[in-house]
Amino acid sequence: MTLALFDLDHTLLEGDSDQLWAEFLFSRGLVGSDHLRNKDALFADYLAGRLDIHAAARVVLGPLVGKREQDLLAMRREFGAQCIAPRLRSQAMARIDWHRERGHRVVIITATTRFVAAASAELLDVGDLLATEPELRDGIFTGELTGIPCFREGKVQRLQAFCAAEGIDSSDLHFYSDSHNDLPLLQHAHFAYAVTPDAILREQAEHNGWPILDWFQPVPPRR
Template sequence: MKLVMFDLDNTLLAGDSDVSWTRFLIDQGLVDREQYHTANERFYADYSAGKLDMQAYLEFALAPLTRFSLEELNRLHQQFMQGYIEPMMTPRARAEVARHKAEGAIVLIITATNRFVTAPIAEAFGVAHLIATEAELKDGRYTGKSFGTPCFQAGKIIRLEQWLAEQGKQWQDFSETWFYSDSRNDLPLLQKVSHPVVVNPDPVLKAHADNAGWPTLLWH
């Protein structure tokens, strides 16, 4: 049995869904343009540099969800998918997902971005299993808080092992474990799987992959 995992942002997508969601909200006039643009760019720079304060970022990213009902959010997300996400779903990424599914592998997306943003994207890729950072819902509305371990850096391993336990499985149940990612932030999980694959890697990850002899793919 083979387990194949994909990071989402800048790996399966030719862009970042979390950053794009904030840009979408700005473009729709739903949040303050100057405040959110500046913060969005600062947090993304910290992420790219491997020094993101995840809790601070989650407070920023989840706060806008509290302003809308679930019905309103789902309507907004449909617009977001059409205008921002679908153009970032590259043929190469779709083909790689389809190839592993056709081989009978268990395929999942594992991402630091929250489940509200990412669940419809996973569905669009035809991926049934998603491990994402969880946003708290209470009485049918988002609270602006996260819960559980953020699915970020070494937290991806924690969340993955929790998911495996829920499925009644362990690492050793798989003959092969694959993980595709673009980011230095994913080095903990890349180093744990039997088949690490880097996709359009950042400079730090590229240097590590070159040194380790990991395959590098250029999808976008």
């Protein structure tokens, strides 16, 4: 089976899901400016390739601790409609359609936590989502992670576990990403695509002969 794997942030989406989620919570008075500053610092660590994924998850999940996931789904749908839908890249959606027309199975694979990433997966009608998993106890967020974070080498491990569980022979993998943090999976894929890549990934793509796809989506004005 052919798998078409897509990173989420800055690949399918013009922007970063966690950043947008933090701004969404701030706009509703659910977090303070210190939360935004902490999130900005973590995003800088991500760009520099030094992110501690567990520390990042604690910041992202902090506002959800003690809350029941089921009680937050309506708010997530609102977040998707207002903050995600206008930023989904038209070129990315066209590429998803291109793969679907050929019978390929489309998978979103992202370091973003499942709760936040699901807003994009639902809008794109992608049922296969590999994401960093927040820990839930009796349906309530603890603020910690469970399992292997879907980040760097962890993406390869999570993909291998997914293929084993689904009985998929992953002999034909396409993977689209913008970030050098995804080099382990890009190197694992049979067909690697650098989408609006950062400087490190662009250099690697040029060296390896990977196609470079410059996808951009106009960002809607702030309200």
